[in-house]
Amino acid sequence: MSGRKVLAAAAVVTTAIAALATPAHAANPIITAIYTADPAPLVVGNTMYIYAGRDEAPTGSSNFLMREWHVLSSTDAATWTDNGAKATIATFGWAGADAWAGEVEPRNGRYYWYTSVNGNGPGWMNIGVAVGDSPLGPFTDAKGGPLISDSTANSAGLNIDPTVFVDDDGQAYLYWGGYWSPRAVKLAANMIDTVGAVVTPQGLTNYWEAPWMFKRSGLYYLMYAANDTNGCVTDSAYACQRYATATNPLGPWTQRGIVLGQVSSTTNHAGIVDFNGQSYLVYHTADAPGGGTFRRSVAVDKLFFNADGTIQRVTPTTGGGDGNLATSATASTSYVSSWESLAAINNGGVPANSADRSNLAYGNWPQQGTQWVEYTWPTARSISRTATYWFDDDQGIDLPASCQVQYWNGSAYVPVPNQSSCGVAGNTENVTTFGPVSTTRLRLSITSRTGLSTGVLEWKAYQA
Structure with missing residues (x-):
């Protein structure tokens, strides 16, 4: 099991004279030497890793420029190290551009890095998978071609943003998709082939992109970016993070609420992980100096569940908080x-x-x-x-x-x-x-x- 996919449920106790501690937030964005985006957290032992793309677009640019993925790490969720680029477009010989959102899933002692990348063949975005023997790699192409592409039957409108979940019975599931088209499929035990037909999950209200799947207390959770103005954002050019739950990993899903509202960047991409007894939301904003829609930076804030399993909405912090x-x-x-x-x-x-x-x-x-x-x-x-x-x-x-x-x-x-x-x-x-x-x-x-x-x-x- 991955350290991020199965989250522990904490008991809530109230008394007539009760006490509850909430430690202070770390400074956000967590690093500012480079711009980082589309974060995916993973806990291995006493370390939290964040796999993120690097934004390299110059000031005033109107397009993403992303050619490599970095790995950030911390042992306290407060002090972060950039371990450098651990995969690039060149990792995939069949790819030509666009190192977009990726995520790492451990299995069988190895680490599988699922990525969104533009292949050299027909169509636009594909999902590739690299593999390494440690959380820091080195990573190499595990398949020699796309895992998901436009030629995949029932593929998404845009094949991006993979999230992988391995259930208690060992069955792995891949979710992905942009342009209002979520998709899901089972993965083989080798983690580089699919099993059965691609399905269209039902019940993901206002889904736009960026799914993130995990399990807690026997319930499946899927968080995703939405861009509706029905309590989500004030401008549909931006996005929030909604979440849904299900009793089956392939759904149907029931929309539950908003985890993270509109942030300073137009895109909104997030992951949830448990680390040292605390849940965290990892996401990106445009809050770093010189930041913007195409120059984003990773942020980390604490996340809390209610006693009934619902998620409390997270308020983004910057610079270590607002003095509260x-x-x-x-x-x-x-x-x-x-x-x-x-x-x-x-x-x-x-x-x-x-x-x-x-x-x-x-x-x-x-x-x-x-x-x-x-x-x-x-x-x-x-x-x-x-x-x-x-x-x-x-x-x-x-x-x-x-x-x-x-x-x-x-x-x-x-x-x-x-x-x-x-x-x-x-x-x-x-x-x-x-x-x-x-x-x-x-x-x-x-x-x-x-x-x-x-x-x-x-x-x-x-x-x-």
Whole structure:
């Protein structure tokens, strides 16, 4: 089994006074010496590898220029090494251009690198496969010709973006396809031949390209790029990452939601992997200096699953984050409802409105009066601003009557100095500013309206 394809399910436990830690994000993009795109993560032992194409287009270019694939690696998901180009167009004697998205799958002690490349024969893009004896290669052409091409029966409108999954029974599956045409086929045990007919998976709503398949707790997941404006993107020239689930590796699939919204690059290509007990989303943006649609860079952010197996939407970070210290804090509370989650308040969710549960919600029903949520850091942090997005379900949890930000002064909780109004409006971030405090503990004290309880979708605390 690959270290990235079968993800572990973590238990979620809530208590009356609960705590949950979310360590800080690493800096994004993860490398900026070159531009990298179409990332595919793989975990082998204590190392995460990312296989990515290299963008070489000059400034102002209106086309992709990609001739080689690089391998990035890290042992902590924070410090990254570019190991250089480990495959190029020249790896495939039958290819002529376009080193597009690829992915590596381990099998039988070897590493199979499935790639999108423009062959010299008729048609445009093909899928080739190279093989190596280690995650860093060297890699050589495993087949001597395309695995998938335009001549393949029922091939995709554009044969790109392969993802390979090996199931518990040893059967391998290949998914690929662009131009709204997902395709799938079984692979032979040798990993370089197909078995049976190519099928068209059903249920992948608004599929555009870039599939990524894995399995978790017996359920199959397929993430993919979509470009619809039905909650996905504001401009169909861009893409988001949707996901679907199925009980069979060939579907049918049921669309579940959005993992990653529109990013700064028009393309949106991502993978999910478990590493050191944490799930990560690996994707690309145009956020590096001089970046753009054809000059993209790989980014890595933490990803979280809800207790029911759904995926929490990821908010992209840049430069190590936006100064929000909440993501590195341990959260606790006076009370959390058994059907809500304390994890909501600092999981980086972006609520659409105060009734939005898509990124989890914290609530304290049936408690009334004054309750609190609190952040704790191992060492003192300097803080001067918070932002609160209130939860309102119209079923007993409502907007509060009032609130107050407090900090631990070493012996007691006291109000932060020169506090601006602690806003209680719905459907917006309520920003509270105050004189800088240096503390290891920050508390939001919340007083409910008569007969009601209160809730929070996100509470941010910003560095002074």
